[in-house]
Amino acid sequence: QxxxxxxxxxxxxxxxxxxxxxxxxxxxxxxxxxxxxxxxxxxxxxxxxxxxxxxxxxWQDKDGDWIETGLHIFFGAYPNMMNLFNELDIEDRLQWKTHKMIFAMQELPGEFTTFDFVPGIPAPFNFGLAILMNQKMLTLAEKIQTAPPLIPMLIEGQDFIDEQDELSVLDFMRKYGMPERINEEVFISMAKALDFIDPDKLSMTVVLTAMNRFLNETDGLQMAFLDGxxxxxxxxxxxxxxxxxxxxxxxxxxxxxxxxxxxxxxxxxxxxxxxxxxxxxxxxxxxxxxxxxxxxxxxxxxxxxxxxxxxxxGIPVINIHMWFDRKLTSVDHLCFSRSPLLSVYADMSTCCKEYADDERSMLELVFAPCSPLAGGKTNWIAKSDEEIVEATMKELARLFPTEIGPGAPDGGAVLRKSAVVKTPRSVYAxxxxxxxxxxxxxxxxxxxxxxxxxxxxxxxxxxxxxxxxxxxxxxxxxxxxxxxxxxxxxxxxxxxxxxxxxxxxx
Ligand code: FAD
CATH class of the missing domain: 3.50.50.60 (FAD/NAD(P)-binding domain)
Structure with a gap:
């Protein structure tokens, strides 16, 4: 400002x-x-x-449906962006979602768990409480072991954060004795969402910068979708x-x-x-x-x-749109898929006014990591759209076992059409x-x-x-x-x- x-x-x-x-x-x-x-x-x-x-x-396809380069989320902790919306007098175009984070459960296909931010509790306590209240992802012992290495970030701020740039997320965890499971439970999703990359490749400074920006503001992690x-x-x-x-x-x-x-x-x-x-x-x-x-x-x-x-x-990333013949979910929020090939996704037919459809889902999904530079085994960025959609459908069967997978009644939801947008060089790695x-x-x-x-x-x-x-x-x-x-x-x-x-x- x-x-x-x-x-x-x-x-x-x-x-x-x-x-x-x-x-x-x-x-x-x-x-x-x-x-x-x-x-x-x-x-x-x-x-x-x-x-x-x-x-x-x-841009629009032949049916008038919008194809986006990326699924984009706006955060409360984006001060310059919020200021810009204000100056342009378009704040009402941001569709703010409930202050929470939704993660798919890795071991329980089709189940999700949330980190809920209680209104009225200031930062960073609202984040601490959200972690403590979630009983499904980390044990109490794991939560306790995770906190100490992160405390210098809150006290020393940017200097401590900058010093960690030579370490990958995994190096940092090992150096400070964080349990390996934190990586699987939290950091893989975070790294893929922040930079489309795996934690053994991502600088710890990125994770700490994000945490520092998000946790110091009460509404920092609250997410919004643009309305079109x-x-x-x-x-x-x-x-x-x-x-x-x-x-x-x-x-x-x-x-x-x-x-x-x-x-x-x-x-x-x-x-x-x-x-x-x-x-x-x-x-x-x-x-x-x-x-x-x-x-x-x-x-x-x-x-x-x-x-x-x-x-x-730049790091490669792929954005996928999938139009189904029915609703797969009623979740009005971003979801962390916690699956090997996908990062985050959202049902845009629910989350975004312009793409609204009460009868049928349009999932927008970020496919990452998609090259060895990003930590992946396969160079997905070079694969055909058909191969990418097929691999995504397999992951969706785990996220929606009763709507898409083998357990789905009447053969399950039908994919009406899809669109794949590849960005071989996106944000800097x-x-x-x-x-x-x-x-x-x-x-x-x-x-x-x-x-x-x-x-x-x-x-x-x-x-x-x-x-x-x-x-x-x-x-x-x-x-x-x-x-x-x-x-x-x-x-x-x-x-x-x-x-x-x-x-x-x-
Ligand atoms: P760019 O958007 O790359 O703009 C550069 C422009 O230069 C382009 O328009 C290009 O056409 C133009 N150009 C290039 N060469 C020439 C030339 N020779 N002559 C003239 N013009 C040229 N960020 C978030 O904050 N939240 C998110 O949820 C999020 N999700 C993302 C998901 C995906 C799949 C992707 C790809 C990105 C995401 N990002 C997200 C990142 C965000 O989109 C970028 O950080 C941001 O848009 C970059 O803006 P920029 O203007 O710096 O660069």
Missing amino acids: ALSAKLKSNVVAKEQSKKVAIIGGGLSGLACAKYLSDAGHTPIVLEARDVLGGKVSA NQPERLCAPMVEHIEARGGEVKLNQRFREFVLSEDGTKVEGLRMRGGEVIEADEYISAMPVDIMKRLMPKEWANMPYFRQVRELE AIPGRNKYRPSQETPIENFTLAGDWTSQKFLGSMEGAILAGKLAAEVVTDRSAGRPTQGIKSVQQHVIDEANKASEE
């Missing part, structure tokens, strides 16, 4: 207004443009595809806001190459796919990390700031030791700034992280153009600097 207020309270005079070209119309690029327009600048968002939203984009597809329900109001203040958002604008000054230290234009060059005063990339790496000018590639980005890469390589939004190039969920900010690769990174990039540009000091460039690891020096000597 403070940052929003800062950007709004320092509106520049028209003659000082900068034209800012932003590459990428995902949440980060759009948020960046929104806050730049609030500060009196003139952003122009260039999106390669014919749809906005990037990893939250969605993201391009229309969230991106469109951002576009309206930007355009009302003189900015532009353009689709089908694929950026190809940076046009640099002779010495490479300034961007002079963006060469687009058709060959035309777009010129602006300031340039921002809000592209995903893997694309930024690919399109990085060779003049920058060995600069330590840009070289560190080599250490980051938060494997151990990556946090230190996430670059600041400010770069060594005087008129070029980075945005995107993977850049350095205190949230993970998430919608909240994307919004915050976009906002921080807008702050860099507004401070710089007003002659105010900026936050500065985040320091780069010494070994990256040494490697860069060595490479330039060769």
